[in-house]
Amino acid sequence: xxxxxxxxxxxxxxxxxxxxxxxxxxxxxxxxxxxxxxxxxxxxxxxxxxxxxxxxxxxxxxxxxxxxxxxxxxxxxxxxxxxxxxxxxxxxxxxxxxxxxxxxxxxxxxxxxxxxxxxxxxxxxxxxxxxxxxxxxxxxxxxxxxxxxxxxxxxxxxxxxxxxxxxxxxxxxxxxxxxxxxxxxxxxxxxxxxxxxxxxxxxxxxxxxxxxxxxxxxxxxxxxxxxxxxxxxxxxxxxxxxxxxxxxxxxxxxxxxxxxxxxxxxxxxxxxxxxxxxxxxxxxxxxxxxxxxxxxxxxxxxxxxxxxx
Amino acid sequence: xxxxxxxxxxxxxxxxxxxxxxxxxxxxxxxxxxxxxxxxxxxxxxxxxxxxxxxxxxxxxxxxxxxxxxxxxxxxxxxxxxxxxxxxxxxxxxxxxxxxxxxxxxxxxxxxxxxxxxxxxxxxxxxxxxxxxxxxxxxxxxxxxxxxxxxxxxxxxxxxxxxxxxxxxxxxxxxxxxxxxxxxxxxxxxxxxxxxxxxxxxxxxxxxxxxxxxxxxxxxxxxxxxxxxxxxxxxxxxxxxxxxxxxxxxxxxxxxxxxxxxxxxxxxxxxxxxxxxxxxxxxxxxxxxxxxxxxxxxxxxxxxxxxxxxxx
Numbered sequence: 001x002x003x004x005x006x007x008x009x010x011x012x013x014x015x016x017x018x019x020x021x022x023x024x025x026x027x028x029x030x031x032x033x034x035x036x037x038x039x040x041x042x043x044x045x046x047x048x049x050x051x052x053x054x055x056x057x058x059x060x061x062x063x064x065x066x067x068x069x070x071x072x073x074x075x076x077x078x079x080x081x082x083x084x085x086x087x088x089x090x091x092x093x094x095x096x097x098x099x100x101x102x103x104x105x106x107x108x109x110x111x112x113x114x115x116x117x118x119x120x121x122x123x124x125x126x127x128x129x130x131x132x133x134x135x136x137x138x139x140x141x142x143x144x145x146x147x148x149x150x151x152x153x154x155x156x157x158x159x160x161x162x163x164x165x166x167x168x169x170x171x172x173x174x175x176x177x178x179x180x181x182x183x184x185x186x187x188x189x190x191x192x193x194x195x196x197x198x199x200x201x202x203x204x205x206x207x208x209x210x211x212x213x214x215x216x217x218x219x220x221x222x223x224x225x226x227x228x229x230x231x232x233x234x235x236x237x238x239x240x241x242x243x244x245x246x247x248x249x250x251x252x253x254x255x256x257x258x259x260x261x262x263x264x265x266x267x268x269x270x271x272x273x274x275x276x277x278x279x280x281x282x283x284x285x286x287x288x289x290x291x292x293x294x295x296x297x298x299x300x301x302x303x304x305x306x307x308x309x
Numbered sequence: 310x311x312x313x314x315x316x317x318x319x320x321x322x323x324x325x326x327x328x329x330x331x332x333x334x335x336x337x338x339x340x341x342x343x344x345x346x347x348x349x350x351x352x353x354x355x356x357x358x359x360x361x362x363x364x365x366x367x368x369x370x371x372x373x374x375x376x377x378x379x380x381x382x383x384x385x386x387x388x389x390x391x392x393x394x395x396x397x398x399x400x401x402x403x404x405x406x407x408x409x410x411x412x413x414x415x416x417x418x419x420x421x422x423x424x425x426x427x428x429x430x431x432x433x434x435x436x437x438x439x440x441x442x443x444x445x446x447x448x449x450x451x452x453x454x455x456x457x458x459x460x461x462x463x464x465x466x467x468x469x470x471x472x473x474x475x476x477x478x479x480x481x482x483x484x485x486x487x488x489x490x491x492x493x494x495x496x497x498x499x500x501x502x503x504x505x506x507x508x509x510x511x512x513x514x515x516x517x518x519x520x521x522x523x524x525x526x527x528x529x530x531x532x533x534x535x536x537x538x539x540x541x542x543x544x545x546x547x548x549x550x551x552x553x554x555x556x557x558x559x560x561x562x563x564x565x566x567x568x569x570x571x572x573x574x575x576x577x578x579x580x581x582x583x584x585x586x587x588x589x590x591x592x593x594x595x596x597x598x599x600x601x602x603x604x605x606x607x608x609x610x611x612x613x614x615x616x617x618x619x620x621x
Binding site: 029032039042050138 | 360390391394406407411
């Protein structure tokens with residue numbers, strides 16, 4: 001039944017069908033798989049306009065500069081000394097190999113150390129309050145009345161929670177790798193360090209973002225969510241470290257959110273104290289933190305209506 | 310042809326609190342006013358349509374498909390009641406963001422955002438941050454994001470809230486223009502006057518129950534427990550009252566000032582035709598003949614009084 005759109009809508013108590021032949025948009029649409037990227041892009045744009053994010057990024061850039069200068073100096077020094085009158089000639093091959101190995105280990109460790117505080121602050125600011133803010137504002141309605149599934153929404157929030165921290169960490173890693181290449185390493189060695197460093201950064205930020213979003217999904221109060229996240233990171237670290245020392249079990253020290261990634265990085269660098277079956281504990285701890293937090297957030301999102309009543 | 314929107318025996322409990330009770334209704338293209346006092350279940354009904362609230366019993370269908378359904382959501386535009394959204398974004402970015410989520414490419418989303426914000430009268434403010442927007446501007450922004458993807462169904466939850474009289478008039482005109490395009494527009498409101506200007510099709514909810522649905526005048530006709538009121542203006546109301554007192558369709562007569570006579574009747578159609586005839590026979594000028602309770606306010610009052618078991 002098609003009539004002119006200019007016709008006045010008919011009205012009747014009997015409930016007559018009033019078709020005015022409206023034709024909806026039938027042009028191209030992008031795949032819903034792009035939704036996480038769209039959510040993340042706009043969230044990152046909005047975050048960049050917040051003072052806290054700007055400050056954390058500036059702190060990150062400052063630390064990047066300091067660490068790059070310090071590590072550059074450390075790696076350049078043997079070259080300078082060995083080439084000078086005080087160096088006593090060229091270094092022996094085993095000594096050189098050990099120095100290169102240590103240098104590559106430094107890349108992983110220093111990337112995480114340099115950016116831990118800014119990354120924590122950025123995830124705290126961008127991730128721990130993200131779902132809480134949407135809960136408080138009721139902004140789910142803007143997303144979920146569109147073809148957006150809770151899983152895609154969560155993926156978008158994950159990307160936006162860790163986006164700026166990832167950019168900072170990767171920039172740090174890249175600078176350190178370039179320095180390695182300039183002073184000590186071969187292209188292959190620098191590439192290897194970059195690959196392992198990328199994995200380490202992703203492990204750290206994935207677990208941190210997941211936990212931040214998990215706690216964020218529990219409450220409408222952004223401040224409370226941020227406090228809970230900070231408590232998990234710092235109190236968890238103190239708790240497991242103390243417990244590990246008390247019962248003299250090194251593996252217990254790797255159970256908290258931060259240490260599990262540090263322990264895996266130590267394993268990458270072949271200087272982990274964990275042996276045998278215990279070697280799997282940091283990875284398992286990481287998996288429990290990440291999967292558990294994501295499952296919690298997913299469950300809360302799938303029951304979003306509960307939060308609104 | 311099936312209805313655009315269909316509720317089949319929908320009930321919703323929030324724990325021990327009843328949100329909706331066995332609501333069955335059909336909604337078709339055009340503007341429909343969703344009315345009810347606070348807590349009547351209006352927002353719950355809308356959220357059932359958006360899939361945000363799952364019915365405890367029954368089902369909601371849109372275009373014959375059960376909600377929630379991503380394909381159905383492509384045809385849906387929703388302006389929720391909330392006033393806080395992505396404050397750091399500009400109005401244009403906010404709307405473009407939601408357009409992209411709806412599946413439009415970046416350039417197309419931006420073009421549509423600009424066009425739709427222009428349509429709702431925000432062309433000069435679209436590049437300002439949402440945090441600087443007034444309530445009225447936020448309402449317009451919400452409306453813009455609800456219609457930017459050309460949905461067939463537009464749900465507006467309390468779109469008049471926070472608007473000044475001029476803003477309300479503009480919003481009413483906007484909603485009317487959207488309805489005139491052939492879309493199915495459902496407007497939840499407790500401001501009856503504005504709903505009445507927009508549409509005669511209403512759905513009335515009360516304490517989670519469907520109290521009435523259909524054309525306002527027809528619903529009024531169905532409320533037979535309440536006599537209809539007619540207001541007559543004539544220079545000699547007592548002479549006219551004496552003549553009308555003999556008519557069996559008149560229930561009561563009351564004088565209201567020097568030239569005004571209120572007539573209560575249970576047969577308004579006969580009354581409407583008889584009054585001018587009798588006035589003519591008596592040689593009395595009839596200055597006006599109106600029905601003060603054939604409006605949404607009165608119907609709403611009668612319906613909710615009836616639901617409460619109030620006196621007629």
